[in-house]
Each structure stands twice: as C-alpha cells, then as structure tokens.
Amino acid sequence: MQTNLPESFIATDRGRRANEILRSCVHCGFCNATCPTYQLSGDELDGPRGRIYLIKELFEGVQTPERVTQHLDRCLTCRACETTCPSGVAYGELADIARVHIGPHRAGMAGIMRRLLQWLVPNASRLRLLARIGRYFTFLLPKPLAAQVPKSITRGLRKNTSGTKQVLLLQGCAQQVTTGGVNEVLQRVLGQLEIGVVTAPNEGCCGSLDLHLGDEAKTLKAVRNNVDALFPLLDRVDAIVSTASGCGVTVKDYGRLLADDSNYADRAAQVAAATVDVGEYLAGVSSALQPRFPGKRIAWHPPCSLQHGQKLEGVVESLLTGVGYELLPVTDAHLCCGSAGTYSVLQPQWSTQLRSNKLQALQQHQPDLIATANVGCQVHLADGTDTPVLHWIELLT
Ligand code: SF4
Ligand code: SF4
Incomplete structure (x- = not known):
C-alpha cells in the first residue's frame, strides 16, 4: 500500500514501524473472510482491510480521530486477520500504535467505563474487594459491568513448593481472584512431576488491559514493574509459566514493548524469552x-x-x-x-x-x-x- 505519512511522524520509532506495517499490506482483502466483526456488520470499515486504511488516513491527517475510533474500538484485537494474511501484516501492532496515537480517553459513558476498568481490573486487591461487597450491589451497576463482578472469590497461591526443578508461575490479576483454582490444580499436577512452583511477590498486571485501551504510560509502567518482579527469579527457574493465554501473549511481547528503554530492554527481552504458555511447558512431560x-x-x-x-x-x-x-x-x-x-x-x-x-x-x-x-x-x-x-x-x- 502506498503511504504518505508526515516526515515528522516517520522520524519517530512508532511512525517508522507504522509506515513499515502499512506498506506491507497489499489490500487484497483475504483477511476480511476471517474477521468476526466484519462478519457481524458486513461493513468494510469494521474489517481489517478497512481499519488499516482508516489508520493510514489517520496518520496522514486525512481522517478524523472520531471516525477511526468508532471502528477501531469495535475491533476485538483477536488477530485472526494476522493468521489469515498471506503478506504477514502485523495488524495487532499497527492497531496498538493507532490506539496510542488516538489516546485512551473517550467522551461520555464509554470514557467512564474505560477509566473504571483501568482502575479496577488490573488490581487483584480491588477486584477481590469488589467481589466481596459488590455482589450485593450489582443491581446498581450497568449490566455489562455487573457481569464482570466475580461470582466466587479464590485466593492466589499461598505457598511456594519445591521440586527437582522450579517454574515461576504468573498468577494474573483477574485469574487469581476469579479462577484461582486453575493455578492450584497446576501446582498439584507439577508437584506430582516433582516440579516446584514459585511466585513473584511483586507481580502485578501484565499490562494487556492498558495496552489495548491505548494507554501507553500505564502499559509501560505495568511492564517495568513486572520486569523488576520477575527478572531476579530467572536464574532459579526452568521457565516463567502462564496459565492465562491473554497474559502470556503480552509478557512474551515485553522485549518489543521496552526495546527503546535502555534501562530495561535487555532484562525485558530475557523475561519474554523465558515465558511459555502452560501448554508449551507440559508438552515436554505429556506422557506423565x-x-x-x-x-x-x-x-x-x-x-x-x-x-x-x-x-x-x-x-x-x-x-x-x-x-x-x-x-x-x-x-x-x-x-x-x-x-x-x-x-x-x-x-x-x-x-x-x-x-x-x-x-x-x-x-x-x-x-x-x-x-x-x-x-x-x-x-x-x-x-x-x-x-x-x-x-x-x-x-x-
Ligand atoms: S492485511 Fe493482509 S490479508 Fe488483509 S488486505 Fe492487507 S495484505 Fe491482504
Ligand atoms: S483483530 Fe480481529 S476484529 Fe480486529 S480486524 Fe483483525 S480479525 Fe477483525
């Protein structure tokens, strides 16, 4: 695709990368066939090809942020389009750049909901408190938000275990409150294989929620916090294991997210390289x-x-x-x-x-x-x- 992005934008790392991704798209439209939102609406602008075009025009200053926002906010960031694309277009990364360009704030109720989610979900203590007291007040909340109040509460793992080798388990913020039993089962399964589980006391949110809402400052703060929490344990463990694929995909991306931060780039890349989904880890011991x-x-x-x-x-x-x-x-x-x-x-x-x-x-x-x-x-x-x-x-x- 031909682009005409402003030189001042291309001079930035983000602008250069956006330009590369845009130019890799040949506008064939194969990706529309597997896009869930295109299937729902039938509107070209709610499919990947149309969104890519809107993002290009946004960067070129031809399109208003309001028009792009409407269609970008409807994107699930599911990345099915990436799997389908024969040209290897990194749509998810382009969408993240566009979201940062637009910024996280929205007018009206959408803005209030976004701020509420950013305050609540990445914080396990707040989520746990909401689960305890919020169940009695869900009738006061908007229906979509009420559905997010955990129906039951689980604790994070309470003690580390030892074995012939150890893994560092990511507890996740929503996961340890709503489905914490998953990590307990994994700890038991690994224990039978004589693999111990350790957790990082200062682990926080992986940053994915803020990333997909376009809040770069909060995303990078969360990522740096986790690099500080996880990196010191790396030489003790076989791998960092994630049981929530939505967190794992973000932690695996830490090297890219902090590539421009000379204080963190190397450690972030090592944390990312050590991270595996639990399926990848157990594939090595599947016979047991x-x-x-x-x-x-x-x-x-x-x-x-x-x-x-x-x-x-x-x-x-x-x-x-x-x-x-x-x-x-x-x-x-x-x-x-x-x-x-x-x-x-x-x-x-x-x-x-x-x-x-x-x-x-x-x-x-x-x-x-x-x-x-x-x-x-x-x-x-x-x-x-x-x-x-x-x-x-x-x-x-
Ligand atoms: S993203 Fe890929 S599949 Fe979609 S229009 Fe561009 S080149 Fe074609
Ligand atoms: S990420 Fe998913 S919803 Fe968004 S454009 Fe790609 S396929 Fe469609």
Whole structure:
C-alpha cells in the first residue's frame, strides 16, 4: 500500500514501524473472510482491510480521530486477520500504535467505563474487594459491568513448593481472584512431576488491559514493574509459566514493548524469552499426565491469544487427546468468543452476539464439558451456558 505519512511522524520509532506495517499490506482483502466483526456488520470499515486504511488516513491527517475510533474500538484485537494474511501484516501492532496515537480517553459513558476498568481490573486487591461487597450491589451497576463482578472469590497461591526443578508461575490479576483454582490444580499436577512452583511477590498486571485501551504510560509502567518482579527469579527457574493465554501473549511481547528503554530492554527481552504458555511447558512431560474426567466429551475453545497471538494451535489439543479425551468438532474455531479483554463491557451487543454464535458452535455435539485456556473466555462463556466451562488444566489430575 502506498503511504504518505508526515516526515515528522516517520522520524519517530512508532511512525517508522507504522509506515513499515502499512506498506506491507497489499489490500487484497483475504483477511476480511476471517474477521468476526466484519462478519457481524458486513461493513468494510469494521474489517481489517478497512481499519488499516482508516489508520493510514489517520496518520496522514486525512481522517478524523472520531471516525477511526468508532471502528477501531469495535475491533476485538483477536488477530485472526494476522493468521489469515498471506503478506504477514502485523495488524495487532499497527492497531496498538493507532490506539496510542488516538489516546485512551473517550467522551461520555464509554470514557467512564474505560477509566473504571483501568482502575479496577488490573488490581487483584480491588477486584477481590469488589467481589466481596459488590455482589450485593450489582443491581446498581450497568449490566455489562455487573457481569464482570466475580461470582466466587479464590485466593492466589499461598505457598511456594519445591521440586527437582522450579517454574515461576504468573498468577494474573483477574485469574487469581476469579479462577484461582486453575493455578492450584497446576501446582498439584507439577508437584506430582516433582516440579516446584514459585511466585513473584511483586507481580502485578501484565499490562494487556492498558495496552489495548491505548494507554501507553500505564502499559509501560505495568511492564517495568513486572520486569523488576520477575527478572531476579530467572536464574532459579526452568521457565516463567502462564496459565492465562491473554497474559502470556503480552509478557512474551515485553522485549518489543521496552526495546527503546535502555534501562530495561535487555532484562525485558530475557523475561519474554523465558515465558511459555502452560501448554508449551507440559508438552515436554505429556506422557506423565492423567485425565481427571476419563470418558468425558470435550468441546475445546482455543482463545485468540493462544491460536492467533501465540500461534500455538494444536498444542493443547494434542495434550488432551494424548491423555484420552475425545475432542468434538467445533465449527469456526478460529473466531473470537467476544470476551476480548474489556470488549464484553465496552461493546456488549457485539460481544453477546459473538458469544451466542460461539456457544452454538461449541454445543453442537452436546459436549459434557467446554474447555479453554484463558480466564476471560472462561468467565464470559460460562455466563452464557449451563454446560460447565473449565480451564483445560482442570481436566488433568
Ligand atoms: S492485511 Fe493482509 S490479508 Fe488483509 S488486505 Fe492487507 S495484505 Fe491482504
Ligand atoms: S483483530 Fe480481529 S476484529 Fe480486529 S480486524 Fe483483525 S480479525 Fe477483525
């Protein structure tokens, strides 16, 4: 694609990178075929090709931020378009640059909701408090926000364990409050393999929520905090393991996010290189794993952050079939469930429609259980069905 970005913008690292990405797009439109929002609206501007064009015009000063914002805010950042694109266009990175360019603030109720989410979700203590007292007041909250109040509360892991080797487990902020049992199951499974689990006392939010809301300052603050928390433990552990694919995909990107910070770039790159999804880690010991529910039929939902972000399609599927589970066929498995971080709160109508489509596909063959790999998808899907929705680690014993 031809571009005509201002020289002053191209002179910045962000502008140079945006220009490279824009020029790698040949405008073929193949990506529209797998874009969930294009499928919902049929509007070119709600598909990746149209958004790329809008972003180009935004940087060129031809398009108003308001018009671009409307369509960019409807993007799930699911990155299905990246998987489909034959030219390797880094759409997710381009969207992040555009969001920073526009800034995190919005007018009216959308702005209030965004600030509330930024204050609440990345902080496990606040989320835990809300879960304790907020359950009695959910009727006062807007419906999409009320749905985010955890129905039950779990603690983070309370003690480290030792073994012949150790992993550093990312506890996550939402995960340790809403589905903390997942990390407890993993600790038990690893314990049987004589692998100990340590946690970093000062671990905070991975930064993904602020990143996708376009708040660069808060994102980088969160990333630096985690590099400070995780790096000192690296020489004690075999790997940094993430059980929430939405956090893992961001931590794996720390090297890029802090590449321009000479105080952090090297340590951030080492933290990123040491980080693996739990599926990648367990693939190395798969012969020792056992099923917790032998004979159950499973519908597997691979989160976008796992299949499109981390490009780990097939890893968990092999582990689950390897321990004897039957995985049922699921139509359009590449499509997002509509959770997408804060999307279910900020774009509730489209999010609900995407969940409804996803649950229809997942339940087509009457599974006993639905399994996934990210806390956001798990909670979002569970809110729309009576079929139990578990993290796949919970299918192991
Ligand atoms: S992002 Fe890729 S698939 Fe989409 S229009 Fe550009 S080159 Fe084609
Ligand atoms: S990230 Fe997902 S929703 Fe956004 S343009 Fe790409 S495919 Fe569409």
